[in-house]
Amino acid sequence: MKKVQDIMSKYxxxxxxxxxxGVAAKRMLEEDVGCLVVTDNGEIKGIVTDRDLLVCAAGGxxxxxxxxxxxxNSPVLTASPETPFLKLAQLMSNRQIKRVPITIDRELVxxxxxxxxxxxxxxxxxxxxxxWLELIAITKTSAHHRRGRQADKSGMPSxxx
Numbered sequence: 320m321k322k323v324q325d326i327m328s329k330y331x332x333x334x335x336x337x338x339x340x341g342v343a344a345k346r347m348l349e350e351d352v353g354c355l356v357v358t359d360n361g362e363i364k365g366i367v368t369d370r371d372l373l374v375c376a377a378g379g380x381x382x383x384x385x386x387x388x389x390x391x392n393s394p395v396l397t398a399s400p401e402t403p404f405l406k407l408a409q410l411m412s413n414r415q416i417k418r419v420p421i422t423i424d425r426e427l428v429x430x431x432x433x434x435x436x437x438x439x440x441x442x443x444x445x446x447x448x449x450x451w452l453e454l455i456a457i458t459k460t461s462a463h464h465r466r467g468r469q470a471d472k473s474g475m476p477s478x479x480x
C-alpha cells in the first residue's frame with residue numbers, strides 16, 4: 320500500500336509568524352508555492368495560503384504591516400510519512416484541506432498537496448488503463464484461439480493470425 324512518503328514533496332517553504340503579508344506573498348511568488356508553513360523555533364504554528372493573503376488584501380489591510388499570524392490557519396493537521404496515502408487523501412477531502420505538512424517527531428520533513436494526490440492518482444489510473452488494455456488484448460487473443468481449437472475438434476479448419 321502506498322504511503323505519504325511516496326508522494327510528498329520534501330521541499331517546504333516556511334515563514335515566521337511575525338512576517339508581513341507582503342513579504343510572504345513575495346516569497347510565495349519567488350518560490351512558486353501556494354502556501355507557507357508558519358514555524359517558530361522549528362515548531363509548526365500554522366499554515367498560510369495564497370487565498371489567505373488574498374483575503375487580507377481584500378479586507379483592505381496594509382500588506383507591509385499586517386503579520387501573517389493574523390491570517391494563518393491554526394491548528395494545522397499534520398501526518399507522518401508512514402500514513403497510508405489513501406487515508407490522508409480521504410481525510411483531506413473530508414476536512415476540505417488542500418495541504419498537509421508531513422512531520423517526524425514534530426519535525427517538518429515534507430508537505431502533501433491535493434495536487435500531489437491528484438497527480439499520483441492520475442498516474443495510477445493511466446497505469447491501470449494500460450494494464451486493462453493489455454488484459455483485454457490477451458483475453459481477445461485467448462478467446463480467438465479457443466474458438467480455433469473448438470473448430471479443430473469439429474473437423475473445421477482453424478485460422479492462425
